[in-house]
Amino acid sequence: MEKIIVKGGNTLTGNVRVEGAKNAVLPILAATLLASKGKNIIKNVPNLADVYTIDEVLKSLNVELSFSPETNTVEIDATKQLSSEAQFEYVRKMRASILVMGPLLARNGFARVAMPGGCAIGSRPIDQHLKGFELMGAKISMGHGYVEATTEGRLHGAKIYLDFPSVGATENILTAAALADGTTIIENAAKEPEIVDLANFINEMGGKVVGAGTDTIRVQGVNELYGTTHHIIPDRIEAGTFMVAAAITGGDVLIENAIAEHMTALVAKMREMGVEISEEGEGLRIRTNGPLKAVDIKTMPHPGFPTDMQSQLMALMLKATGTGMITETVFENRFMHVEEFRRMNASSKIDGRSVIIDGPCELQGAEVAATDLRAAAALILAGLVADGITRVSELHHLDRGYVNFHTKLAALGADIERVSTIENASKEFQTN
Numbered sequence: 001m002e003k004i005i006v007k008g009g010n011t012l013t014g015n016v017r018v019e020g021a022k023n024a025v026l027p028i029l030a031a032t033l034l035a036s037k038g039k040n041i042i043k044n045v046p047n048l049a050d051v052y053t054i055d056e057v058l059k060s061l062n063v064e065l066s067f068s069p070e071t072n073t074v075e076i077d078a079t080k081q082l083s084s085e086a087q088f089e090y091v092r093k094m095r096a097s098i099l100v101m102g103p104l105l106a107r108n109g110f111a112r113v114a115m116p117g118g119c120a121i122g123s124r125p126i127d128q129h130l131k132g133f134e135l136m137g138a139k140i141s142m143g144h145g146y147v148e149a150t151t152e153g154r155l156h157g158a159k160i161y162l163d164f165p166s167v168g169a170t171e172n173i174l175t176a177a178a179l180a181d182g183t184t185i186i187e188n189a190a191k192e193p194e195i196v197d198l199a200n201f202i203n204e205m206g207g208k209v210v211g212a213g214t215d216t217i218r219v220q221g222v223n224e225l226y227g228t229t230h231h232i233i234p235d236r237i238e239a240g241t242f243m244v245a246a247a248i249t250g251g252d253v254l255i256e257n258a259i260a261e262h263m264t265a266l267v268a269k270m271r272e273m274g275v276e277i278s279e280e281g282e283g284l285r286i287r288t289n290g291p292l293k294a295v296d297i298k299t300m301p302h303p304g305f306p307t308d309m310q311s312q313l314m315a316l317m318l319k320a321t322g323t324g325m326i327t328e329t330v331f332e333n334r335f336m337h338v339e340e341f342r343r344m345n346a347s348s349k350i351d352g353r354s355v356i357i358d359g360p361c362e363l364q365g366a367e368v369a370a371t372d373l374r375a376a377a378a379l380i381l382a383g384l385v386a387d388g389i390t391r392v393s394e395l396h397h398l399d400r401g402y403v404n405f406h407t408k409l410a411a412l413g414a415d416i417e418r419v420s421t422i423e424n425a426s427k428e429f430q431t432n
């Protein structure tokens with residue numbers, strides 16, 4: 001078993017560079033299935049466990065693919081006849097495997113994908129994805145743990161209103177519509193920057209998508225799409241996580257590659273807490289002088305406060321003065337980290353979909369376990385300012401979404417290492 005061991009107390013300073021966005025690269029790699037002519041070259045691909053999982057899914061569908069982590073480039077040839085089944089072993093590892101369904105249905109007229117089921121943060125149904133496919137003419141059936149979508153001939157354009165601006169449903173419908181016969185209009189679409197990146201990629205392949213980044217996306221289907229070269233946008237959640245790392249330690253960090261317009265809600269809330277944030281060169285500089293103030297936060301679809309920053313912001317709130325409330329509206333069960341923070345002496349109370357935090361808390365180093373990807377990062381952030389040693393386990397969550405998280409923090413001055421067992425730790429820390 002691996003653990004990250006962090007000794008609290010160091011102030012972070014220096015520069016850190018943000019990788020390509022996990023949540024952009026996964027749908028874009030799935031969408032490469034749409035190109036029946038030519039090769040796709042995807043650049044700025046982060047070296048993440050989830051990227052390897054989607055690569056495996058694509059290879060299992062008869063795609064030729066090579067990933068060079070040194071150059072962060074994936075080359076993909078999806079021109080052969082594709083198979084149509086994404087198996088349970090992949091979907092179980094990573095829910096985003098479901099994103100091959102739209103492209104496969106559009107390309108093959110048939111897709112069979114293991115049902116994703118729930119996960120630690122919520123039940124996460126896919127009814128809005130399936131509603132979209134049905135409105136485009138597909139027949140849906142379920143059985144033996146798989147969902148199947150079939151269409152006679154091409155899918156047709158349709159007007160699809162999403163009950164909730166689901167990121168995955170918008171992406172799956174968008175990719176299916178790219179090769180459909182006629183125009184599809186997605187209303188109440190998700191507006192995340194990753195949706196815009198996906199739409200840009202489809203257009204670079206020869207597609208006709210307008211309106212991505214607004215509530216209404218129009219997709220005029222084309223007969224064929226062609227391979228292209230595309231550069232993935234920076235990861236706003238990784239950037240936000242380092243913003244919190246800088247702020248929580250009272251540091252001064254330049255986050256290279258961070259795009260402020262992708263993070264308006266986070267920037268506004270951190271400024272309200274008293275963090276200094278300025279745009280400098282190609283990034284954001286984060287500084288904190290003096291105590292932080294507690295604020296209220298509610299997660300919402302973009303451009304609201306991102307649920308993927310909720311647990312990291314909670315770590316920051318633990319060190320802020322006053323009473324603040326964090327309300328989670330996107331996922332029904334994304335507070336598993338609260339119990340882990342309590343092991344670190346956090347003072348907080350769950351009240352329905354909200355957590356009330358009384359700060360500042362005298363955080364103490366403890367043995368804690370990551371409960372999901374962002375919780376892993378949040379516990380490490382809390383460890384940076386806890387008294388003594390924090391040991392964080394279940395790092396497979398962290399590896400889904402962060403490249404070299406501990407080495408990047410160490411380069412900024414954190415006292416942190418990753419060990420395969422505690423006995424093998426190269427460094428002995430004093431526990432108090």
Ligand SMILES: CC(=O)N[C@H]1[C@@H](OP(=O)(O)OP(=O)(O)OC[C@H]2O[C@@H](n3ccc(=O)[nH]c3=O)[C@H](O)[C@@H]2O)O[C@H](CO)[C@@H](O)[C@@H]1O
Pocket residue numbers: 022023024026096122123124125126127128129130164165166167168169190307308330331332
């Ligand atoms: C790979 C990826 O990009 N993952 C992101 C994506 O996940 P994902 O695409 O799964 O998130 P969605 O926006 O679809 O889900 C948001 C909410 O809508 C519900 N829902 C969704 C689809 C559906 O058909 N029916 C339904 O009820 C979900 O259960 C959840 O409560 O957006 C989330 C919300 O910003 C982020 O936390 C994830 O990091």
Ligand SMILES: C=C(OP(=O)(O)O)C(=O)O
Pocket residue numbers: 023095096308373374401
């Ligand atoms: C919830 C997340 O990802 P996924 O949708 O892939 O589980 C996340 O990135 O925080």
